[in-house]
Amino acid sequence: MTLYGYARVSTNDQDLTIQREALLSAGCELVREEKRSGTTLEGRQELDTLMAFMRPGDTLMVTRIDRLARSIGDLQDIVRQLKAKGVSLRATEQPIDTSTAAGKAFLDMLGVFAEFETNLRKERQLEGIAKAKEAGVYKGRKPSIDVEKVKALHANGQGATAIAKALGIGRASVYRVLEGDAS
Template identity: 70%
Template sequence: MKVGYARVSTIDQELGGQVDALTAAGCERVFSEKVSGTSTAGRDKLQEAMDFVRKGDALVVTRVDRLARSIGDLQQLVGTLRAKKVDLLATEQPVDTSTAAGKCFLDMLGVFAEFETNLRRERQTEGIERAKARGVYKGRKPSIDADRVRELHGQGMGATAIAKQLGIGRASVYRVLA
């Protein structure tokens, strides 16, 4: 049985093209989700697909980066599939883990997917640094009113009561008061 897995990173992106390609490739069941691919953590539909596949099945993706963006995650997923005797196929790339060439190409694609993620992170960091230098980037607005924490503490209120009143964690109260 061919089992498909489709993923996009943001709510604004559409899964339709991937789902159509997987269905056209003969997938009888397709799991899909809108979640970042930088980690396998929190990807419930991926876990469902991994649990669903059985010996002799093939997990099909359109591209390897839909499955994993780090070589470590990719190798872990492929190891799990291999242990279950499930092949991995990609519709848009020559990936077929039932062949030596397909396995080799998969590893190369995994390296490039991780490289792309790292480049994107570096560009983002550089952009933030440039924006900070120009005084444009201010970062996230503080979610804790430090003056209010100090004021309530000055009135004799304890950390637990302050945290409860302001809807924040006690550790946050202690950080402000330190």
């Protein structure tokens, strides 16, 4: 029966120290960490490694449920996988026991709130962008393709593949520039 910790933050500039220390203090023998969004399970190699490695009787520990998943669907998928493996789930900051009906209900409520918080954050972000656009402040992302270089290389007789390779961009981007030039 091994206690494994999982720590996650969303961005590279965030720090995992507090989570790591809490998990180690709670008795975790191993803590896996990653800096990936919790809104999806895709690309979360450290979580995948833990899920593949844990055996019946082991426990997965997180500091809070939102470190594990930010959507109720993903959280339920993780819990089902853990249950199928005979692995329990605990959190250092929340009273979670997935072996009881009350614990499962509490876990689901926390998952709903984590998803709700994510949705609110997205709404606020979209409102802020719309307001900035109205004020003429928000112009969007700066173009990553030098249109003039694409046109110059094409004028020199280079094909889309050669242009894409020379500029480190995709061929589809080259075609979009050239098609825009033709219209």
